[in-house]
Amino acid sequence: MLFDPEIWQITLLSLEVAGLSTLISLVIGLPLGTWLALGKFPGRSIFMSVVNTGMGLPPVVVGLFVALMLWRSGPLGDLQLIYTPAAIVIAQVIISFPVVTGLTAASLQILDPRLRLQLLGLGASTTQMVLMLWREARLPLLAALMAAFGAVISEVGASMMVGGNIRGQTRVLTTAIVLETSKGNFNSAIALGVLLLAITFLVNWALTVIQQRGAKR
Amino acid sequence: MIEIRDLRVRRGERTVLEVGHLQIAKNEVLAIVGPNGAGKSTLLLALARLLRRDGGDILFNGMSVAGESDLVFRRRIALVLQDPLLFDTSVFDNIAIGLRFRGLHKSDIQPRVNVWLESLGSAQLKNRRASELSGGEGQRVSLARALVLEPELLLLDEPFGALDPPTRNRLLDDLKRILPESRTTTIFITHNLTEARQLAGRMAIIIAGRVRQTGLVTEIINAPADEDVRSFLAAENGGY
Numbered sequence: 001m002l003f004d005p006e007i008w009q010i011t012l013l014s015l016e017v018a019g020l021s022t023l024i025s026l027v028i029g030l031p032l033g034t035w036l037a038l039g040k041f042p043g044r045s046i047f048m049s050v051v052n053t054g055m056g057l058p059p060v061v062v063g064l065f066v067a068l069m070l071w072r073s074g075p076l077g078d079l080q081l082i083y084t085p086a087a088i089v090i091a092q093v094i095i096s097f098p099v100v101t102g103l104t105a106a107s108l109q110i111l112d113p114r115l116r117l118q119l120l121g122l123g124a125s126t127t128q129m130v131l132m133l134w135r136e137a138r139l140p141l142l143a144a145l146m147a148a149f150g151a152v153i154s155e156v157g158a159s160m161m162v163g164g165n166i167r168g169q170t171r172v173l174t175t176a177i178v179l180e181t182s183k184g185n186f187n188s189a190i191a192l193g194v195l196l197l198a199i200t201f202l203v204n205w206a207l208t209v210i211q212q213r214g215a216k217r
Numbered sequence: 218m219i220e221i222r223d224l225r226v227r228r229g230e231r232t233v234l235e236v237g238h239l240q241i242a243k244n245e246v247l248a249i250v251g252p253n254g255a256g257k258s259t260l261l262l263a264l265a266r267l268l269r270r271d272g273g274d275i276l277f278n279g280m281s282v283a284g285e286s287d288l289v290f291r292r293r294i295a296l297v298l299q300d301p302l303l304f305d306t307s308v309f310d311n312i313a314i315g316l317r318f319r320g321l322h323k324s325d326i327q328p329r330v331n332v333w334l335e336s337l338g339s340a341q342l343k344n345r346r347a348s349e350l351s352g353g354e355g356q357r358v359s360l361a362r363a364l365v366l367e368p369e370l371l372l373l374d375e376p377f378g379a380l381d382p383p384t385r386n387r388l389l390d391d392l393k394r395i396l397p398e399s400r401t402t403t404i405f406i407t408h409n410l411t412e413a414r415q416l417a418g419r420m421a422i423i424i425a426g427r428v429r430q431t432g433l434v435t436e437i438i439n440a441p442a443d444e445d446v447r448s449f450l451a452a453e454n455g456g457y
Contacts, residue, residue, distance in 0.1 A: 114302055117267050121296025121372070122315040122362065125288055132314075136305055 006168070011195060014172040017085055018153040021092035025148050029097045030141075033104025034130055038116070048105065054098025059091070063161030066091040070162060083164035088172070091158035096148040103144030107137040142211040146204050153200055173199075218243055219370055219402060224273030226256075226263050226426075234259045234426040236273070241370075246396055246403040248417035248434070250410065252449055256426035257406045261374050264404065265296050277369060292319060294370045295363035299378040301355035303347035308339065308358050311347050315366045333361040336395060353384035360392070364399060371396075371403040377412060389415050410438070410453045422446050 036048055068074055070082040070090075081087045111133060119129040134141060156174035163170035165179060173196040180189035219241045226234040234256045241247045251257050262268040264275065266287045275282050282290050295315065303311050312330045334340045337357045342350065350358065356376060363371060377385040393416060396403055407413050413420050414434045421431040422442075430442035441447040 112300075112302065114298060114300070117262070117265075118296065118298055118302040120267055120287075120291060121265050121294070121298075123288070123292040123295075123318045123366065124315075125318070128318050132304065 007192070007195070009168065010171050010173055010176050010192075011199065013085065013170075014153065014174070014196075015199065017088050017092065017159075017172060018149060021089050021096055021152045022145065022149045024089070024093045025097040025100045025152075026145065028093070029100025029144075029148070030104050030134070032097075033101040033144075034108060034133075036101065037105040037108035038130075038133075048102075051098050051102045051105070055102045057095055057098065058157070059095055059155040059159075060157030060161065062091050062094045063158035066094065066158065066162045082162060083166060083170055085163070085170055087162040088159045088170060091162045092152040092155065095155060095158060096152050099148045099151055100144050103147060104141060107140035107144065108133055110140070111136055139211055142207055146207050149203060149207075150200065153196070153203075218276075218278060220276040220279075221264070222274045222276065224260070224263060224275075225271045226259055226268060227271045232271075232426065234263060236260065236428050239421060239428060239431065241402055241404060243402055244397070244400040245419065246405055246417040248405045248407055248413035248420035249423055250407055250413050250420050250453075251423035252408060252452070255423045257408070257423055258374055259426070260423065261296075261372050261404065261406050264370075265294060265372055266290055267296075293368065294372060295366045295368035296372045297359050297363045297374065297376050299375040301347075301350075301352070301359035303350070303355055303358060303362075305348060306346070308334070308342045308345050308347055308350070311358055312362045312365055315362060319366075329365050330361075333365045336364075337361045337391060351384075353380055353388060356380060356388060357391075360388075364395070364401065367399075367401075369402065371401045373403060373405045375406055375408070377407075377409075385412075392416060408453070410434075410450070422449065424449060 033051075036044065036051065066087060067082065069076045070079065070087055071077055072080075072082065081090070115133065115136065116129060119132055124132065154174065156178055159165075159170075159172050160175050160178065163172070163175065165171050165175040171179075173192055177189050177192045177196070180186075180192060221236055221239040223238075224234065224236040225232060239247075249257050249260060259268065263270050263273075277293070282293075304314065309330055312333060313326045316326045316329060331340070331343075334343055337360060339354065339357050339361060342354060342358065347355065347358065356379075360376065377388060380388065389412060395401075396416070405413070405416055417434060419432060420434050420437060422429045422437060424445045429446050430437055437446070438450060441450055
């Protein structure tokens with residue numbers, strides 16, 4: 001089975017989609033989480049509560065919402081994205097960016113608040129201050145990255161609903177497992193499951209090595 | 218010379234700090250002394266523009282800094298807080314950080330950092346990770362990190378407050394030597410009269426957010442301006 005080119009195509013697509021979703025989530029979630037952690041504005045706690053709720057969004061609900069938006073007759077139907085890898089990426093970003101945002105905010109809030117004063121008092125610009133705070137919080141921030149990747153590589157509901165599990169186009173490891181199970185091909189389903197676990201382990205292992213290299217001795 | 222004029226900080230309707238006029242001569246060390254909650258740290262943070270001010274101005278050599286952006290102004294000063302607040306990197310990188318913020322080249326940074334590591338007796342710590350330092354070592358690094366910037370005004374907020382007496386005395390002795398040598402104009406916040414007397418020529422007594430008396434340390438101790446100052450000095454004399 002490992003020599004089946006289709007399996008490698010599915011695996012590669014799973015990694016591409018999950019990797020891109022995680023990257024986009026990072027680009028949105030890191031600044032947003034930083035703003036939530038450091039900013040002072042009315043409604044901040046409500047905003048935080050919304051983000052924290054978003055961390056537990058059920059993928060099928062996200063899938064339903066994105067499908068409604070991208071459906072041919074939906075408000076974004078003209079984009080013709082339904083049943084494409086791009087649709088899966090959109091759904092996965094909605095699932096994972098609150099994870100990055102919420103964990104980024106939590107990571108920065110546990111830092112000593114005087115650290116900001118100290119950095120500014122040494123002549124840091126706002127950007128330099130934020131970069132230093134990210135550096136100080138790099139261990140929990142890498143944990144946020146791992147959590148976001150884990151959330152998207154393992155979700156099935158949204159990928160199935162907006163991707164359609166089309167062979168050679170939008171089939172990813174999780175949707176392939178569902179399909180094989182529904183057909184009673186348990187051996188294939190188990191093999192795909194092991195492959196998914198192995199990939200998840202390898203990615204997290206690499207991130208953990210980076211994380212622990214920066215750990216306080 | 219540095220002058221502070223009509224500096225005011227309010228919290229809600231309450232004015233928590235009001236400094237009419239305070240002057241610090243070039244190369245002088247001025248101690249700001251007062252009881253806990255008197256507004257000493259508020260004054261320091263307001264001076265560093267790390268706190269919203271509700272009026273007032275600071276003049277460097279007669280020139281107002283009101284038109285300068287916070288960043289430009291903050292790069293003329295340096296701040297040391299009670300805890301070292303070092304970053305999770307090497308001692309060298311901690312001391313170099315402010316110079317890097319200012320965009321100095323590596324070849325300029327290295328000799329400057331080395332000078333201050335030597336001056337504060339911390340050369341042997343250069344490659345150690347900051348998290349491995351003792352409180353006293355950490356505060357030396359924190360002072361080196363500020364002094365390496367050669368600030369026009371150094372702001373020290375109870376830098377010895379978290380140290381044990383022997384460590385504090387050693388660091389006080391070193392600063393007593395270093396500040397005049399480096400000609401660093403310094404505002405030194407403390408509630409400890411002994412520290413003020415050792416490090417500063419003049420002091421300003423601040424009580425309830427107002428500067429009550431300014432003058433030579435011995436002058437103030439011998440002739441307090443009012444009953445509040447007298448009571449504060451009497452209470453502090455245990456440590457004097």
